[in-house]
Amino acid sequence: MVKCIIFDCDGVLVDTEKIGNGVLLQMASEHGFKMEIEDAYHYFNGVSLKNCFLQIEAAIGKKLPEDFEENYRERSFEAFKKEAKPMDGIFDFLNKLTIPYCTASSGPLEKIRLNLGLAGLLDKFEGRIFSSYIIKSWKPDPEIFLHAANEMGFEVKDCIVIEDSVAGVRAGLKGGFKVYGFANGFNNTDLEEEGAELFGSYEELSKKLDL
Structure with a gap:
């Protein structure tokens, strides 16, 4: 029972998952990261944002900018508000x-x-x-x-x-x-x-x- x-x-x-993943993939692509949205559901959904960033950094072989999280939060929140x-x-x-x-x-x-x-x-x-x-x-x-x-x-x-x-x-x-x-x-x-x-x-x- x-x-x-x-x-x-x-x-x-x-x-919201497609929205958040879409913003993250777009921003990460500006730093050389490539992933299909379907794969993002597998690797990114449900885990901490920090873990997502570590996966991206491992793939591109360098650190993301220090303001990446702040910018992601801002851009994703704006996208959430619209969609x-x-x-x-x-x-x-x-x-x-x-x-x-x-x-x-x-x-x-x-x-x-x-x-x-x-x-x-x-x-x-x-x-x-x-x-x-x-x-x-x-x-x-x-x-x-x-x-x-x-x-x-x-x-x-x-x-x-x-x-x-x-x-x-x-x-x-x-x-x-x-x-x-x-x-x-x-x-x-x-x-x-x-x-x-x-x-x-x-x-x-x-x-x-x-x-």
């Missing part, structure tokens, strides 16, 4: 829920709040937003999900995690959670191989959870 649902944010609640939207079906799904839920993300708190606000979801998660930047532990380490479960007042066995990234699925499973993977066409094989139970829409997830 599921008693609490822990959602990732980007790519699960808010449709971010809620994931299809998320409002109907949340409205059906009769159990507590929260969001636990590797992103900074201000980014999570910005994107939830842009998607019209902030009021649904107010007071139940957990960021890796607050506890200083990032996926694929499980601490952010364990922290969220503890703050929500539930044991791991009573919670499920909803994720769309390899790092997030690994974090959830490592923490002992059952993990449902939101298949987006780019990540299906990756998430299934990691051990997530796939779903392709919130309507499908509602049926799986018998809501």
Whole structure:
């Protein structure tokens, strides 16, 4: 019996992954980095920005400029403001829920709040937003999900995690959670191989959870 649902944010609640990856790849290309957007879903989604930068630096063989993160935050936030939207079906799904839920993300708190606000979801998660930047532990380490479960007042066995990234699925499973993977066409094989139970829409997830 599921008693609490822990959602990732980007790519699960808010449709932002393509936007963020697009800005990062565009900026990194100015320093000689080349990667297809499909590969970015595999390598960058769900991990810390620092880890993404290290991957880029390893590929180009040099350090990125000191202001790269600041510029990325600025450019990506502007892009989010223009393009971010809620994931299809998320409002109907949340409205059906009769159990507590929260969001636990590797992103900074201000980014999570910005994107939830842009998607019209902030009021649904107010007071139940957990960021890796607050506890200083990032996926694929499980601490952010364990922290969220503890703050929500539930044991791991009573919670499920909803994720769309390899790092997030690994974090959830490592923490002992059952993990449902939101298949987006780019990540299906990756998430299934990691051990997530796939779903392709919130309507499908509602049926799986018998809501």
